[in-house]
Amino acid sequence: MGGPARRFVEATTAEAVVEEIRAADAAQEPVLLLGGGSNVVIADSGWPGTVVRVASTGRRIDRNPDGGLLLTVEAGEDWDEVVAGCVADGVGGLECLSGIPGRTGATPVQNVGAYGVEVSELLVDVDLYDRRADVVRSHVPAAELGLGYRTSTLKGRSDAIVLRVRFALPGGARSAPIAYAELARTLGVETGATVPTHVAREAVLGLRQGKGMVLDAADHDTWSAGSFFTNPIVPESQAPEGAPRWPAGAGLVKLPAAWLIERSGFRRGHPGPGGRVALSGRHVLALTNRGAGTTADLLALATEVRDGARRETGIELRPEPVLIGCDL
Numbered sequence: 001m002g003g004p005a006r007r008f009v010e011a012t013t014a015e016a017v018v019e020e021i022r023a024a025d026a027a028q029e030p031v032l033l034l035g036g037g038s039n040v041v042i043a044d045s046g047w048p049g050t051v052v053r054v055a056s057t058g059r060r061i062d063r064n065p066d067g068g069l070l071l072t073v074e075a076g077e078d079w080d081e082v083v084a085g086c087v088a089d090g091v092g093g094l095e096c097l098s099g100i101p102g103r104t105g106a107t108p109v110q111n112v113g114a115y116g117v118e119v120s121e122l123l124v125d126v127d128l129y130d131r132r133a134d135v136v137r138s139h140v141p142a143a144e145l146g147l148g149y150r151t152s153t154l155k156g157r158s159d160a161i162v163l164r165v166r167f168a169l170p171g172g173a174r175s176a177p178i179a180y181a182e183l184a185r186t187l188g189v190e191t192g193a194t195v196p197t198h199v200a201r202e203a204v205l206g207l208r209q210g211k212g213m214v215l216d217a218a219d220h221d222t223w224s225a226g227s228f229f230t231n232p233i234v235p236e237s238q239a240p241e242g243a244p245r246w247p248a249g250a251g252l253v254k255l256p257a258a259w260l261i262e263r264s265g266f267r268r269g270h271p272g273p274g275g276r277v278a279l280s281g282r283h284v285l286a287l288t289n290r291g292a293g294t295t296a297d298l299l300a301l302a303t304e305v306r307d308g309a310r311r312e313t314g315i316e317l318r319p320e321p322v323l324i325g326c327d328l
Contacts, residue, residue: 001295002324003046005032010053014074014163017054018129018136021161024050025131032324033161035076035103039110039225043325044295054105056163061091063171070124071167075105079112087197090173093122095200096183099208101215101226105162109154110320111147115204116179119167120147127164136163149254150230150320175200183207212282224286228302229257229317240313257317258285261305264312272301279305295326302328 007029011017017033024031030049034040056076061069069091073082079102083094096117106112107119108126123142130137146153154160170176174194178184184191186203208214212221232255233248240263245253261284270279277293278301280286287301306317306328319328 001044001289001293001298002042003044005047005049005051007050008053009050010055012055012057012076014056014127017052017056017075017161017163020050020052021129021131022134024052031158033158035106036078036101038101039106039320040322040324041225041295041298041319041326045325047325054103059085061089064168067171069169069171071169073104073165073167075103075162075164077104078102079104079107083201086169087201090197091169092172092174092194092197093167093169093176095175095197096178096180096204098201098204099214104165108142108145108147108162108165109152110150111152113150115183115207117176118147122167122169123147124166124168126162126166129161129163131159131161139166149233149248156322173197210282212280212286212288220288220290221280221282221286223289223291224280225321227257227283227285227320228287229261229285229306230320231255231257232260232315232317234315238314240315243313255315257309258283260309260313260315260317261285264305264309266305266308270305272304273297277301299326299328 009020011020021031032047032051034051034053054076056074058074059077060072064070079100082104083098086094096115100112108123112119125139125141128137128140175197177192177194178189179191181191183203186207187195213226216222233252235251236253239245239253239255243255244259245255248254266284268279268284269281272278276290277297278288278290280288287298309315309317
């Protein structure tokens with residue numbers, strides 16, 4: 001979905017990313033940094049300036065004195081290929097983040113997480129290009145990035161560009177402790193148990209595929225930006241009666257957005273304008289393109305769901321994708 005860019009370039013090294021941004025800035029061109037494009041919604045009018053697609057590649061594993069591993073990855077590396085590579089090498093820690101599309105540089109921006117694991121738990125630091133100061137800042141600690149639930153201080157801004165990411169991994173061939181109840185049930189283990197990394201990865205991919213969250217070009221139920229709304233965090237006193245909930249800090253709980261959507265009368269497959277977009281037939285959190293949808297169609301459906309949930313439950317749903325040239 002979305003319109004064209006006035007200019008599109010692909011940068012295959014960190015140095016090229018910086019050079020392309022500097023050139024666009026010198027020409028006073030608006031710049032949009034794009035990785036895999038899996039978590040953005042772009043306006044039908046497109047982008048009026050330069051799109052720089054981050055396509056830098058390279059990854060390295062070093063052993064720390066404590067026996068753990070330091071994984072260094074260039075921002076343009078395909079994230080799931082990084083996870084698959086670690087599993088193939090018998091390196092645990094990332095397997096629960098299998099099947100997530102996009103590029104590695106985006107993982108700290110949104111603090112990517114799934115099935116009980118978040119990037120913030122493993123991230124050591126990043127290398128950034130600071131556009132305002134026109135300098136590359138190396139080894140910016142994770143603690144300075146404001147990592148929270150699906151967010152960071154890097155999200156929604158274009159003056160700090162991730163060039164490289166480093167993760168601390170335990171170094172064994174077992175998974176991280178299984179913290180997500182659905183995954184534990186699928187694996188037939190108790191929460192807190194560990195399993196071989198490849199077993200955890202296969203189970204996660206199976207769960208994601210069952211929810212239409214792994215792209216299949218022949219299946220419109222998978223033509224989405226993933227979960228469109230984040231799970232809201234609210235004071236416990238505001239949680240609707242009967243809503244599932246998880247502790248989220250003092251007096252706060254996290255509610256499942258999918259439950260709120262279904263509670264508000266929306267079912268799987270619910271159509272948007274002209275049937276060109278619809279809620280996935282497998283998961284109400286995914287807003288899908290049925291083949292001829294526009295961004296305007298998508299936002300109309302998203303608005304219907306958001307407003308319906310607010311009316312029925314009193315809870316405000318917020319979009320997870322980054323909206324480019326459009327809003328909700």
